[in-house]
Amino acid sequence: MRVAVTGGTGFVGSHLVPALLAAGHELRVVGRGVRRGALPDDLALSFGDVQTGEGLEEAFSGAEVVVHLVAVIRERGRRTYAAVNADGTETVVRAARAAGARRLVHLSALGADPDPAFPYLASKWQGEAFVRGGGLEWVIVRSSVIFGPGDGFFRQLARAVRLPQPVIVVPGDGTALFQPIAIADVVRCLVASATDPERSGQTYEIGGPEQVSLETLFRLIASVTEADWLLASPKRFVHVPLELLRPLALLMDALMPNPLVTASQLDLLGRPNITTRDAVVRAFGFSPVPLAGNLEYLRPRHPILDALAEA
Ligand SMILES: NC(=O)c1ccc[n+]([C@@H]2O[C@H](COP(=O)([O-])OP(=O)(O)OC[C@H]3O[C@@H](n4cnc5c(N)ncnc54)[C@H](OP(=O)(O)O)[C@@H]3O)[C@@H](O)[C@H]2O)c1
Incomplete structure (x- = not known):
């Protein structure tokens, strides 16, 4: 399957991309070219900026599935939650549709909610709304905090x-309780969300045991x-x-x-920052590893x- 990944140079992307390659998928890693993260040296990056929209449609061309991982957890200048996490997601959805992609998988966060008291979560909630209304098949995965090499x-x-x-x-x-989930387990959930035709239109909450x-x-x-x-x-x-x-x-x-x-x-x-303890077992059929x-x-x-x- 041809898969494009936005944010492929980040923490989650650097683990997801090798997993998708190992499973035999054809990859298009989309980034701004600021860094390569832990990506394999021989993997080409396709330019795409979710804030300006520049390069996205071209980068998505030929992809059946777009996995959208871009978000900022810290606001800096014009890189605000609203501009990147919310509006940037709308821009990605539009570009994916224009490029002829079938499905969009969106990594969101547990607690995504319109409450403006938590602007990061409100921006993730707004991003989800754009994904649901974007006219593509969609799958949303709301994750608890993720641990593993390269995490923040x-x-x-x-x-x-x-x-x-x-x-x-x-x-x-x-x-306040947290339900940390290992990066390898998040990757398993994302791969299933990208490739399993039965999962369209689902919002999954995921957390560790x-x-x-x-x-x-x-x-x-x-x-x-x-x-x-x-x-x-x-x-x-x-x-x-x-x-x-x-x-x-x-x-x-x-x-x-x-x-x-x-x-x-x-x-x-x-x-x-929690969901049910058996959320991953019920939704994806495997037990996530403990801390x-x-x-x-x-x-x-x-x-x-x-x-x-x-x-
Ligand atoms: N990490 C967690 O614990 C956690 C928990 C729940 C949900 N999530 C969600 O998981 C997703 C991935 O998180 P992460 O931890 O992997 O984040 P990360 O390491 O900060 O990676 C963010 C990625 O977004 C890219 N990016 C930033 N601005 C961009 C822009 N304007 N255009 C194109 N690409 C841009 C970055 O690329 P460059 O800067 O190299 O261009 C990088 O590849 C996010 O949506 C986050 O909300 C993460």
């Missing part, structure tokens, strides 16, 4: 754990990143209300190229190499 969220938590500090600040009261708090995530990460001091006493964790952390997050966002957290991400940390035993990629390699990767 877990590497940021690992970075926070490794900071030289007497305590770990846990944003919020600790009641565990529902855990942020503090539990910190503990699991500490256990693989040699931050044993953290595990010694529960008093090492200090829960701080989100409102008190917001000024610091705003400052980090304004001043740092790679802040630990932005204000918008901070709000998401206080919001549950335990699968966070080894976060283990520090070398202080200089790790600092460069995080810069």
Whole structure:
């Protein structure tokens, strides 16, 4: 099958593209040419920008399925949630239709909702609406937070754990639960969504087998990143209300190229990010892997190499 993937150079794309190639599909990886991510060296990139629409129709030509992965989690200048995640998705849908694609698979996020208090989730919800109304076969996969080599969220938590500090600040009261899912399992769900004709018109929610708090995530990460001091006493964790952390997050966002957290991400940390524990088994027929035993990629390699990767 001929498949075009937008955002193929990003975290999810860098895992999905090799999986689709290995399954024998013909791939068109669409990107702005800013980076190649972890893509195989011999794979050509087709230019396409979802904000301007430039190159998209040409990049999609001949593709039966378009898998749309582009989104921003941090707003920078004109790269706003509305412009990339919402309007960019509408632009992709239009270009896919004009290019003659049959199906569009859209990776969305658990909690996608029109509530403007959570602008990232509202933009994902708006993107979903464009996909459903776009006149193509569609499949929407709403994922919980994803872990695996190259991820953003877990590497940021690992970075926070490794900071030289007497305590770990846990944003919020600790009641919000997350249901992390491994990248390999997300890829299985996306491949099935792209290739199974029976799945048209479905919105799937996916998450891993565990529902855990942020503090539990910190503990699991500490256990693989040699931050044993953290595990010694529960008093090492200090829960701080989100409102008190917001000024610091705003400052980090304004001043740092790679802040630990932005204000918008901070709000998401206080919001549950879960679905049913058996969501993947019921929708896709396999059991996703747990966190335990699968966070080894976060283990520090070398202080200089790790600092460069995080810069
Ligand atoms: N990661 C998670 O935990 C998670 C959880 C739930 C849902 N999701 C969803 O999964 C999808 C993929 O996330 P990810 O973690 O892989 O993100 P990512 O690593 O940040 O990758 C984003 C991709 O979008 C591309 N991109 C950005 N702006 C673009 C533009 N204007 N035109 C064309 N391409 C553009 C980037 O390419 P260049 O910058 O190289 O051009 C990159 O390939 C997103 O829709 C996200 O909402 C992710």
